Amino acid sequence: MTSRRHFLKVSGLSMAATALPFQPSFAAAKPVILLKSSWNDMNIGDIGHTPGTLRLLERYVPEAQVVLWHAAPRPVTEALVAKNFPKVKLVSGEFAPDKPDSPVMKAFNEANLYIHNSGMPMNYGLFSFEWNAPMGNLTPMLYCYERNIPFGLYGQSFDKFASPSDLIFRDVLNRAAFIYTRDKDSLNYLQENKFKPAVLEFGPDGCFGIDVRDEEKGLAYLKQTGLEAGKFLAVVIRTNTAPLDGHGKSSFLNPANPTPEQQAQNRDWMTKTGAVITNWVRKTGQQVLIAPESVKETKYGRTMLYATLPDDVKPRVVFRDTFWSADEAMSVYARAHTVFGMEPHSLIMALALGVPVIHARSIWHGRKGWMFRDIGLNEWLFDINTTSADTMNTTLMQIHQNYPKAKEKARMAMQVVADRQKASMQVVRKLVKLTS
Known part of the structure; x- marks a missing residue:
């Protein structure tokens, strides 16, 4: 040998x-x-x-x-x-x-x-x-x-x-x-x-x-929250905010004291994400799950996003305030209609399950933001700093209205x-x- x-x-x-x-x-x-x-x-x-x-x-x-x-x-x-x-x-x-x-x-x-x-x-x-x-x-x-x-x-x-x-x-x-x-x-x-x-x-x-699932926990969560399989949009955010106590140190992406520029980004990002959620609920009548990719967003997702939603929209939105492991998340994402997110890895998990995704990335987070473009999903990739909520809403509605086509697009990307x-x-x- x-x-x-x-x-x-x-x-x-x-x-x-x-x-x-x-x-x-x-x-x-x-x-x-x-x-x-x-x-x-x-x-x-x-x-x-x-x-x-x-x-x-x-x-x-x-x-x-x-x-x-x-x-x-x-x-x-x-x-x-x-x-x-x-x-x-x-x-x-x-x-x-x-x-x-x-x-x-x-x-x-x-x-x-x-x-x-x-x-x-x-x-x-x-x-x-x-x-x-x-x-x-x-x-x-x-x-x-x-x-x-x-x-x-x-x-x-x-x-x-x-x-x-x-x-x-x-x-x-x-x-x-x-x-x-x-x-x-x-x-x-x-x-x-x-x-x-x-x-x-x-x-x-x-x-x-990834292909791991915790069906017991995932299905129990859907039943508990009333989320209906295939009829909810999952939304994953990230914010310029500090880690929760005991869950990491302050860093550029997780600042204990966000700069004025970072605070402005938070407002802009959450305003646009809130507009996407509002448009989805009002036009489709379907639900939304605000899901955490990181522990800290179990807090800031509520205060910076959910709390700002219109009163007629909130009843159709589920906010998850507890963290989860990847297998439970996979079991929930498998039942999502589409996943809209600022973080890429929840989107990767969804795509591996055949679920369409929209990545509203920030260029501040590095070259990894191009991952979806490089497997053929450039139409589902946006710079959240420069793209309007209307533009992202248009793409989300196109996915909704032509869902079989979107599912095939996701399948082709996963073939790459x-x-x-x-x-x-x-x-x-x-x-x-x-x-x-």
Whole structure:
């Protein structure tokens, strides 16, 4: 069988002879894929990356033992994984090469392939100039390189490498066996900045692979609220507001003290979203569910959006004030007519279920806002900062009036996703076979 060193040479990633012996213990005679994922339990998008990519690995690389690495405990995600992926092994803790007997380091030293799952952590100077986070993501890749363990990045967005960070990012990421960008703007950005890993291609966010459901909770919620399957619009917002107590730190996107500009954005975004909700209720007579993608919107969605709706509209609107995991959300979104949202991952979940979506993105949130354009849904993508509510209402009514056509459009977009998933997973499978 082809050796790991031979693979790295033919991939242009050869190096000095420093490899450690590979002695698998997770599953005898099985190649091991180590997946770093699960960034947050307070956002269903950050939860959703994990089951999505795990399902793809299970489907396309069934011969591998997948080890999921959580840098910090993620009890919500871990419960979801245990329920739906019983064969997946979990390791949790810090990356600490000086502690070779820790579960995390044992997993690294037994891995045939290391994958950093979908997100946007490979940036410097986009939202902050804090260096520890990107270094924490790059260091495990250098460790893999020193030990001839192929590594790759799956479904990433790349927004900014402020000088001189580009020198470090380029040096490390050029050693990757693959980089799949979840939007083509990120792909172009890497190419323009002379990033040349072994494989550099467009590959959708891992969350597109999600198929987990909690039907018991989802159906119970629909019954409790009176939402009728196929006859409600789900609305997902985001606001420039602080995390709730105990649920994260202040940051550019979650400011403890929003600037006047951010406060103005909040008013503009909620005014337009409120107009969409009002138009939907008055023209279709159907209901609306205001659903949270992140914990904090269980508070601000009520005070900034629901509370401002007209009195004749409110009785047709359900506001969800408790957070949920991705599987319950999937069971509810599966019964939605359409999902309108500012955040992309609830929309990804809906689209994976065949439900039409409208993404009212903000350009402030980075290149990931182009994800739906790049799978053929440009007509359903808007910049909420520059687009009027009337324009978005027109598109929503077109979806409603030509629903079979909209469902087919959603299906075709997911076929684009499926084709890229298959191609990317074939690369993963070849890597695993070559290095086992």
